[in-house]
Amino acid sequence: MKNGTILKKTLFPSPNPDVELYEIIYFSGGLRVKGLLAQPVQAGEYDGFLYLRGGIKGVGMVRPARIAQFAQEGFIVFAPYYRGNRGGEGNEDFGGDDREDALSAYRLLKEYKRVHKERIHVFGFSRGGVMALITGIEEKDVTSIVTWGGVSDMFLTYEERNDLRRMMKRVIGGTPNKYPERYKWRTPLYEVEEISAPVLIIHGKKDHNVSIDHAYRLEKRLKEAGKSVQSYYFSEFTHYFPPLKNREIVTMLCDWMKKQE
Numbered sequence: 001m002k003n004g005t006i007l008k009k010t011l012f013p014s015p016n017p018d019v020e021l022y023e024i025i026y027f028s029g030g031l032r033v034k035g036l037l038a039q040p041v042q043a044g045e046y047d048g049f050l051y052l053r054g055g056i057k058g059v060g061m062v063r064p065a066r067i068a069q070f071a072q073e074g075f076i077v078f079a080p081y082y083r084g085n086r087g088g089e090g091n092e093d094f095g096g097d098d099r100e101d102a103l104s105a106y107r108l109l110k111e112y113k114r115v116h117k118e119r120i121h122v123f124g125f126s127r128g129g130v131m132a133l134i135t136g137i138e139e140k141d142v143t144s145i146v147t148w149g150g151v152s153d154m155f156l157t158y159e160e161r162n163d164l165r166r167m168m169k170r171v172i173g174g175t176p177n178k179y180p181e182r183y184k185w186r187t188p189l190y191e192v193e194e195i196s197a198p199v200l201i202i203h204g205k206k207d208h209n210v211s212i213d214h215a216y217r218l219e220k221r222l223k224e225a226g227k228s229v230q231s232y233y234f235s236e237f238t239h240y241f242p243p244l245k246n247r248e249i250v251t252m253l254c255d256w257m258k259k260q261e
Contacts, residue, residue, distance in 0.1 A: 004028070004106070036081070047258065054124075094168065106135055133150075142196070200257075201231040205237070
């Protein structure tokens with residue numbers, strides 16, 4: 001069976017009358033993994049939008065209202081829960097083998113009947129930033145990449161987040177000092193030369209969950225590699241933006257995506 005094959009599609013309650021939601025079970029690396037798909041009710045073909053959540057397990061779980069918000073902007077959105085979540089098989093491992101869930105989700109969108117096959121965008125929030133960049137590295141035909149408050153360097157995450165160290169040691173298998181290769185594998189900064197798509201970086205300068213240094217390092221490496229990159233840094237905001245500003249930025253980034261070739 002091919003990665004990205006839809007095994008089951010179940011109607012899911014939608015918070016928006018203009019958007020249909022479905023919970024999907026799909027095939028990823030030999031596992032049955034679950035995710036949420038949002039599509040405009042109005043018939044037609046739309047750009048695909050791969051939404052890569054942050055957090056791990058229940059923290060940062062996909063929110064129906066959030067992906068419906070992007071679907072309302074004119075996209076068909078698929079947001080994997082990642083393996084081991086909400087009844088899916090396997091175990092999430094923070095940018096390790098669970099990257100296959102993002103790559104398989106990308107292939108799912110490419111095969112989805114209402115998606116414009118040549119126009120699929122990738123969006124990552126927080127830890128999803130790593131997943132989005134990895135997807136852009138692996139899939140050369142990605143149309144655009146957006147990271148919002150996105151992680152770009154797993155070594156830096158371990159250094160900055162004392163509260164995550166126990167989880168990272170357990171999930172990744174040890175510390176960066178003991179297993180630097182495991183952290184390097186999860187750090188897309190080392191492979192940005194392989195990215196073909198334009199990248200948009202959005203980050204709050206007061207972000208204490210994912211420091212602004214992740215964005216600065218990513219922008220620097222992309223520019224050094226001669227890649228197309230734009231950045232919007234907000235001096236007054238943390239990891240979470242106020243609702244009004246959030247909606248404004250959603251519209252902005254969706255407009256930016258639609259302009260990319």
